[in-house]
Amino acid sequence: MYPQFNEQFTAATRQFADTAAQINRLALNNAEKVFGLQLAAFNDSANAAFAYFGQLVEARDLEALKAVVPNGIQVARENVERAISTGQEVYGQTLKTNEAIGQIAKGQFEAASEQAQSNAERVVKAAGKVAAK
Numbered sequence: 001m002y003p004q005f006n007e008q009f010t011a012a013t014r015q016f017a018d019t020a021a022q023i024n025r026l027a028l029n030n031a032e033k034v035f036g037l038q039l040a041a042f043n044d045s046a047n048a049a050f051a052y053f054g055q056l057v058e059a060r061d062l063e064a065l066k067a068v069v070p071n072g073i074q075v076a077r078e079n080v081e082r083a084i085s086t087g088q089e090v091y092g093q094t095l096k097t098n099e100a101i102g103q104i105a106k107g108q109f110e111a112a113s114e115q116a117q118s119n120a121e122r123v124v125k126a127a128g129k130v131a132a133k
Contacts (some may be wrong), residue, residue, distance in 0.1 A: 019108055023101050030097035034090050041086035044078040 042069045052068075061064045 002124045011045050015108070015111075016078050019104060022104060026100055026104075030094060033093050037086055037093070041082050045082055048078060051075075 041051075052072050055068050055071060059068050
């Protein structure tokens with residue numbers, strides 16, 4: 001009886017560890033993609049801002065400054081749009097990852113339920129045989 005219990009426990013532990021590793025892999029890939037998206041957006045925003053500051057520094061008189069100010073507004077608008085777009089991409093990526101993790105968990109629960117049901121049916125059949133004797 002104990003060896004059977006130990007084998008079942010070992011199999012369940014191994015299955016849990018494999019599932020946890022699979023979920024961790026998905027989460028790590030998601031974090032990597034999210035970090036990459038955010039870093040790219042930050043890089044683009046910083047490049048645009050520094051280019052604008054370069055134009056601003058080169059403005060020597062009031063007329064040149066008047067010409068540069070609309071560019072600053074445009075850069076700010078593009079940076080906000082970029083941040084919103086990146087946020088939406090991050091949200092979508094994270095949602096896909098969470099759905100994949102949910103499917104893994106659902107599969108594990110279904111497998112555990114099937115195994116528990118088959119074990120219960122086996123015990124009922126065995127009990128029926130013992131009672132019939």
